[in-house]
Amino acid sequence: AQKITQTQPGMFVQEKEAVTLDCTYDTSDPSYGLFWYKQPSSGEMIFLIYQGSYDQQNATEGRYSLNFQKARKSANLVISASQLGDSAMYFCSTGNQFYFGTGTSLTVIP
Amino acid sequence: GAVVSQHPSRVICKSGTSVKIECRSLDFQATTMFWYRQFPKQSLMLMATSNEGSKATYEQGVEKDKFLINHASLTLSTLTVTSAHPEDSSFYICSAPGQGLYGYGYTFGSGTRLTVV
Numbered sequence A: 001a002q003k004i005t006q007t008q009p010g011m012f013v014q015e016k017e018a019v020t021l022d023c024t025y026d027t028s029d030p031s032y033g034l035f036w037y038k039q040p041s042s043g044e045m046i047f048l049i050y051q052g053s054y055d056q057q058n059a060t061e062g063r064y065s066l067n068f069q070k071a072r073k074s075a076n077l078v079i080s081a082s083q084l085g086d087s088a089m090y091f092c093s094t095g096n097q098f099y100f101g102t103g104t105s106l107t108v109i110p
Numbered sequence B: 001g002a003v004v005s006q007h008p009s010r011v012i013c014k015s016g017t018s019v020k021i022e023c024r025s026l027d028f029q030a031t032t033m034f035w036y037r038q039f040p041k042q043s044l045m046l047m048a049t050s051n052e053g054s055k056a057t058y059e060q061g062v063e064k065d066k067f068l069i070n071h072a073s074l075t076l077s078t079l080t081v082t083s084a085h086p087e088d089s090s091f092y093i094c095s096a097p098g099q100g101l102y103g104y105g106y107t108f109g110s111g112t113r114l115t116v117v
Helices: none
Strands: A003-005 A010-014 A019-021 A024-026 A033-039 A046-052 A064-069 A074-079 A088-094 A104-109 B003-007 B010-013 B019-026 B032-038 B044-051 B067-073 B076-081 B090-097 B106-108 B112-116
Touching (some): A003 A088, A010 A019, A033 A064, B010 B019, B019 B090
Antiparallel strands (some): A064 A074, B003 B019, B032 B090, B067 B076, B090 B106
């Protein structure tokens, strides 16, 4: 079974600052993908970014980037230039979407 | 982009009644739909996987007779909570695979908040 660990239940960041949300995973699959999702208070899950285990470069999508350290089995999400609208729950997930971390609640402070 | 339309967004029902939740894929065909349950301030837990034209696959501990899943067409999957009880109150959300950016990621419905009174 796969396991996803998000050790930060809550995080605060000042508007326009960068923030890193941690995610570690445990899998025996030789090839896998890692996903990050945002869940606002309205409930929908919004796909943010994907990292393949064999990708040589860290994934980036706009203000989102993934700090992927394969040997350490970590895939931390970095949000640059935080905005008030970034306040939400953030979930890390692995390939087949069966497993999600417990989430991190991010609050952006004006 | 791909959209999964989920209805209703909120429902309140009396204990003992049944509630049907629908997830429709718009502008794409969803041969597979995942159904999740999420309790307040907790993560998503996969309940079952529905496949068009075949029986759903349920995760361990999920009652098949209580959570009926039907995937009768390539664009519609339904979850029926039968004989609902207060402990079934939760946030239910569906997702279809492979419709996110560059084909990765899953497209989620907007979720259904079920309250059983």
